[in-house]
Amino acid sequence: MELSDREYLERLFEAFYEVGALPGGGVTRLGYTALEDEMHRRFGALAEALGGTVETDLAGNSYAFLAPAEEYVLIGSHLDSVIQGGRYDGVAGVMAGLLQLRRAKEAGLKLPIKVAAFRCEESSNFGCCTMGSGLVTGQLKEGPEKLSKLTGKDGSLLGDVFASRGLSLTPPRITGVKSYLELHIEQGKVLEETGTRVGVVSTIAGPRRWKLQLKGLAEHSGATPMSMRQDALCAACEIVLAVEKIGQREAARCESVATVGVIQNVPNALNVVPGAAELGIDLRGSRMDSLDRMEQDTLKAAREICDRRRIGLTESKLSELDPVSMDPGIQEGLMAAAERLGISCRNMPSGAGHDAMAFAPLFPTGMVFIPCKKGISHNPLESATLESILDGADVLWEYLRGMD
């Protein structure tokens, strides 16, 4: 008997289920490892079961299609995970892509679509994200020299890993892409808390990351009077709260966020006034003016606080990516498709990065979000329902169908 769409999605989910499974729940499927290879092998088998052709490129990405076409709509996401991650991040989008192939086949529509499974979207193995999609679009900031020296979690160099697999850090650019679509779990809780079934992404936020090193004076905590201290941790704490305030202000104006996720305290001893501290700051937003303001205000606050407290301050920018806008026409098309299906939908920014970031500067690109339980992601507790994946896949199909 023919499987229903929901049953088909369940079969896909089960096909990937055990790869990299952890005893305590969740999965670890790091990019460019044997476990990720196994995910791609299973992807290929599932596509071939639909009568599809499977190809790979020189970055190791896999593609599946029913009939060759010079120009095609690419529907993709990734099959790797973070360390102790969930089973939906990336995989949900690849499942939704395979469902589009199955529907195209069943409907006998000659839709030129290709499904992509990208390599190493997470930075968990080599400290660099969207590698598979970034390499074939030429959108990685790091050149081949720098990339080849990246070290994986097991100590191997990316250059050696690529050489042993016959892959290239300078693969040919992908061609023939008419547009790029991606379904992904939201990784936040806006859809769930607002009871909305799908999101259509407006912009993918650009992260700016800073490291602030604070130098005070480590002294005896009993013998140093309060008025004579240069306590680096107290200054760091004031900065943490200032960054929160800046984030709250920009959240209200532009949906930006600001987080101090890292704090080091030196020497971290009960009887010593902290002599040094280090903060890691992550600023994200979809508007450049807001990112600029958050960056300037954060540095201004840090300088003022350190001056007042006689603390030395060293500022270093760790990384910066610009926000990426999704194609307005595709956003409208996806919203209209959801409306025709009676699926509730909202236009929303993405705080997390995705493979779509690599395609958006080159091709019209769109993203559909589906809710995940309590917004939890990059965690074994990550969960989404097959019904939600089906909602998102329905919206993609309704949109694609109109192109035939």
Ligand SMILES: [Zn+2]
């Ligand atoms: Zn992802």
